[in-house]
Amino acid sequence: MTHDVMSGGQPIQQPDDTRALLETIYQQARAIEGGEVASYIPALAEVAPEQCALTLATLDGQSVSVGDAAQRFSIQSISKIFGLMLAMERVGESLWERVQMEPSGQPFNSIVQLEWEKGIPRNPMINAGAILVADVLVSRYSASKNAVLSLVRQLCGADDVFADGRVHQSEMAHGHRNAALAHLMKSFGNIEADVDEVLDHYFWQCALTMSTQQLARSFAFLANRGVCPFSQKRIVARRDAQRINAILSTSGMYDQSGEFAFTVGVPAKSGVGGGIVAVVPDYGVIAAWSPKLNHYGNSQRGLYMIREVATRLGLSVY
Numbered sequence: 057m058t059h060d061v062m063s064g065g066q067p068i069q070q071p072d073d074t075r076a077l078l079e080t081i082y083q084q085a086r087a088i089e090g091g092e093v094a095s096y097i098p099a100l101a102e103v104a105p106e107q108c109a110l111t112l113a114t115l116d117g118q119s120v121s122v123g124d125a126a127q128r129f130s131i132q133s134i135s136k137i138f139g140l141m142l143a144m145e146r147v148g149e150s151l152w153e154r155v156q157m158e159p160s161g162q163p164f165n166s167i168v169q170l171e172w173e174k175g176i177p178r179n180p181m182i183n184a185g186a187i188l189v190a191d192v193l194v195s196r197y198s199a200s201k202n203a204v205l206s207l208v209r210q211l212c213g214a215d216d217v218f219a220d221g222r223v224h225q226s227e228m229a230h231g232h233r234n235a236a237l238a239h240l241m242k243s244f245g246n247i248e249a250d251v252d253e254v255l256d257h258y259f260w261q262c263a264l265t266m267s268t269q270q271l272a273r274s275f276a277f278l279a280n281r282g283v284c285p286f287s288q289k290r291i292v293a294r295r296d297a298q299r300i301n302a303i304l305s306t307s308g309m310y311d312q313s314g315e316f317a318f319t320v321g322v323p324a325k326s327g328v329g330g331g332i333v334a335v336v337p338d339y340g341v342i343a344a345w346s347p348k349l350n351h352y353g354n355s356q357r358g359l360y361m362i363r364e365v366a367t368r369l370g371l372s373v374y
């Protein structure tokens with residue numbers, strides 16, 4: 057797997073052996089101490105914390121993985137992209153009257169900004185924005201969960217992707233902050249459906265479980281201008297792929313998005329299950345997972361692995 061990558065006009069030395077590079081980065085990541093497994097959703101706190109996985113899938117159809125790359129985990133906020141794709145397709149431009157496309161500069165579950173801004177979330181990647189998107193899906197699909205499931209299964213090429221019922225129920229029982237966000241938006245008239253139904257969809261979607269191998273494959277269309285490189289099927293319009301990547305660049309890593317752009321330089325999305333998916337336009341997808349999180353809610357080891365792969369292969373888009 058060699059690529060002519062240029063940096064500052066100079067070709068970057070490409071490793072002959074991608075697997076050896078990933079293995080080195082993976083071993084270095086495993087030595088990183090610190091971070092905490094998410095515990096505010098009790099079922100997530102039970103996950104074995106030292107697990108670690110890294111997958112690099114390129115648009116030529118190659119996929120290289122190291123570590124626990126076949127192990128499925130709770131994708132949590134990474135699922136917000138699937139919901140957003142369906143909502144963009146269903147309601148078009150009017151979506152952007154109900155949710156903005158600006159970075160929030162606040163933690164992903166912050167409430168305060170939502171009141172100042174009269175129930176219009178800053179972007180679809182913070183919890184308030186994703187709950188708004190869930191409202192669109194519940195209101196505009198007769199079976200919103202089936203719509204998400206069939207999209208995800210199509211993208212990753214597997215029929216056996218499911219939500220983890222324990223994680224779903226666990227978050228339902230402890231999701232008071234998300235319920236507060238949903239009710240606040242309802243009070244401003246920005247939620248149409250029944251709040252409990254919206255939250256049920258949102259928590260279910262966050263509880264989807266996938267591996268880094270499946271995630272890397274699922275997001276390849278975003279690196280390929282909206283076309284799945286494996287099936288050659290158009291998944292979203294080219295403009296929508298650009299828009300989703302733009303939102304990931306500014307808001308995908310929450311209030312660490314600026315630092316991530318600075319040090320890594322590709323669109324990416326993280327989840328509190330410890331997964332991170334990074335989209336490298338015209339090249340491929342890097343997916344990493346390890347459950348222990350930094351204080352922004354991003355995987356400590358996952359960040360290291362994505363940053364090292366992007367840096368050593370010269371993948372920044374800037």
Ligand code: DON
Pocket residue numbers: 131132133134164165183227234259262310326327328329352353354
């Ligand atoms: O709503 C929540 O808080 C979780 N279901 C998802 C949060 C999440 O993954 C944020 N990611 N960094």
